[in-house]
Amino acid sequence: CPWLIFYSITVRIGHSLNEAEKNHVTSRRESVLECLKRHEIHCSLVKMPNIALVASGGSERAMLGLLGSLLALFQDDLLDCVLYLAGLSGSTWCMVSLYKEPNWSSKLEKVKEDIQNKLGGNISFKEKCKKLKRYYREKDNFSLTDFWAVLYITMIVKEIDEQTFSDLRSKQSTKDPYPIYTVIDKQSHEDKLDADTFVEITPHETGYSIPGAFVDTSSFGSQFDQGAQIKDQPEMDMMFLQGELKQHISWSSVYFVDIVIRGVRKASLISYFLMLIRRKGPIMFCNHSLNIGNRIWENIAKCIELVVCWVWGTTYNFLHNMTAAEVSPSVCGETIRQYVDAGIAINSPFLPLLRRERHIDLIVSLDFSENDPFESLTETAKMCKRLHIDFPEVPKMSKEEKSAPKDFYVFEGHNAPAVIHIPLFNIVNCDDKGNPNMNAHKCPYSSDLIEELLEKAGLNIKNNKRSLLTEIKKIIQRKQSHICSFC
Structure with a gap:
C-alpha cells in the first residue's frame, strides 16, 4: 500500500x-x-x-x-x-x-x-467515574478490562495511576x-x-x-498494518495495565457491575435496562440507552453489553497483516486481539x-x-x-x-x-x-x-x-x- x-x-x-x-x-x-x-x-x-x-x-x-x-x-x-x-x-x-x-x-x-x-x-466513586469516562471517550477498543481496572482494582490498590511506561x-x-x-x-x-x-x-x-x-511498549495498543503504525491510541497507563494483568474470568466477577449499579442507586432504571436487554439484545440495548441523556447510564449500558458478550482486553493487533515465520498465521490475520x-x-x-x-x-x-x-x-x-x-x-x-x-x-x-x-x-x-x-x-x-x-x-x-x-x-x-x- x-x-x-x-x-x-x-x-x-x-x-x-x-x-x-x-x-x-x-x-x-x-x-x-x-x-x-x-x-x-x-x-x-x-x-x-x-x-x-x-x-x-x-x-x-x-x-x-x-x-x-x-x-x-x-x-x-x-x-x-x-x-x-x-x-x-x-x-x-x-x-x-x-x-x-x-x-x-x-x-x-x-x-x-x-x-x-x-x-x-480510598478512591471516591466520582473519581472512578471520571477515569472511566476518559477511557470510554479516548479509546477505540473499550472493554471490560477498563471497567475492571477502574471499579475493582482501585478497591485494592487504592490509587488511579495514570503514569505510562514512557513516563x-x-x-x-x-x-x-x-x-x-x-x-x-x-x-x-x-x-x-x-x-x-x-x-x-x-x-x-x-x-x-x-x-x-x-x-515498542509506548505504541502497544495503537493500530498497525503490515508492521507499520497507522493510527495512534492513548498509551497504556498503569491503571489499565493492572486491570489487564488481573481479571477473574468467571461469572462471579459480574459482581463488579453491581458496584456501578449500587454507586448510582437507581434500581428502577436498572430493571428497565434489564428488560430492554432481554428484548433487544446487548447492542440495540446500548444504542437505546444513548437517548436517555445521562452519561453515566451510557457507561452502565456499555458495561452490561460487554458482560453479556464477555469482552475483555480488546487491543489492536500490532502483527496485523504481517508475515512472521514463527507466529501462527491465525494471530497475524486478526485486526484485534484480547x-x-x-x-x-x-x-x-x-x-x-x-x-x-x-x-x-x-x-x-x-x-x-x-x-x-x-x-x-x-x-x-x-x-x-x-x-x-x-x-x-x-x-x-x-x-x-x-x-x-x-x-x-x-x-x-x-x-x-x-x-x-x-x-x-x-x-x-x-x-x-x-x-x-x-x-x-x-x-x-x-x-x-x-x-x-x-x-x-x-x-x-x-x-x-x-x-x-x-x-x-x-x-x-x-x-x-x-x-x-x-x-
Whole structure:
C-alpha cells in the first residue's frame, strides 16, 4: 500500500533483546557481582549466575506476598543478587508501585511504608467515574478490562495511576532488577497455540516471548498494518495495565457491575435496562440507552453489553497483516486481539524468562497460589516439553505435600535453569497448620492481615538465606566446570 511509506516500521521480528534491556542488564550485573562479593562468593562476570525472581498471581495476597519477600531479601542483602523480576496478575500490582520509585531496591523499607499508607486510603466513586469516562471517550477498543481496572482494582490498590511506561522510563534505574510483566493472548490460549500464548510487557518492548515478535511498549495498543503504525491510541497507563494483568474470568466477577449499579442507586432504571436487554439484545440495548441523556447510564449500558458478550482486553493487533515465520498465521490475520490475565493459562511467569537470549541460570519462584502450590511448575514443565524448551522435570506431588508443603524446593535439569520454588504458606511458617485461608478474592485485606502476610512471606526468605546462597554457589561451580570442559 503506497500510504504505508508515510509511517515508520515499528514492529520487530527476532529473538534478540532490545538495546535498552541489554544496557540495563549489563549495568545491573555489576551490582549483582558486588552483592555476591559481600557474601564472600567470588566469581568473574563470565561465571556469575543470572538470577531471576518470578512471582505468581493471587490478587492482593500475591501483591503483599511479593512485597514481603522483597523486603526480606533487601534486609538480608540478597535483593541485589536478582537480575530480573517477573510477575503476573496480582504480583504485578506490587511491581507497578515499586517501579514508580527510582532506585527502589535501595530504599525498600520506605517504599513499603508508602505502599501500606496508600492501601489505607480510598478512591471516591466520582473519581472512578471520571477515569472511566476518559477511557470510554479516548479509546477505540473499550472493554471490560477498563471497567475492571477502574471499579475493582482501585478497591485494592487504592490509587488511579495514570503514569505510562514512557513516563517511567526516565525514572528507571539500572540499580533495580529489570521488570517483566506477563499477560496472555486469549485467542491463542483457547486455540491451544502454546508458542503464541505468553506476551511479555517490559518498559521498552511488548510482544510474544517465544516466537519473537515485539513492538515498542509506548505504541502497544495503537493500530498497525503490515508492521507499520497507522493510527495512534492513548498509551497504556498503569491503571489499565493492572486491570489487564488481573481479571477473574468467571461469572462471579459480574459482581463488579453491581458496584456501578449500587454507586448510582437507581434500581428502577436498572430493571428497565434489564428488560430492554432481554428484548433487544446487548447492542440495540446500548444504542437505546444513548437517548436517555445521562452519561453515566451510557457507561452502565456499555458495561452490561460487554458482560453479556464477555469482552475483555480488546487491543489492536500490532502483527496485523504481517508475515512472521514463527507466529501462527491465525494471530497475524486478526485486526484485534484480547490480552488478559496470564494466570488463566499458567499462574507463574516462567515463559518469558526461558528465552535463551536472557541466559537465566537460576529462577527463584515465589508461589502465592490459593490451591495447589505446584500447579504452575507442573504446567510450565508440560508446556516446555511441547515447545522443546529446557525446563527441569517436576515430580508428581502427593496430596499431603500439596496441602502441607515445605518452604524450599530445588528442581534441576540438564541444560535447564535451576528452579527454587517457595510456597507462601507451608509447614514452617504456619506451624504445621498449612494455609490459613487468606482467600485471594476476599479483598481488600485489613491492616492486621496485611502485616501477617508480609511477615509470612518474609519468613520464607529469612529461613532459607543459607540455602539460597548454597544454590547460587552450586550454579557458579557448574558454570566453572562447563567453561573448563571447553578449555
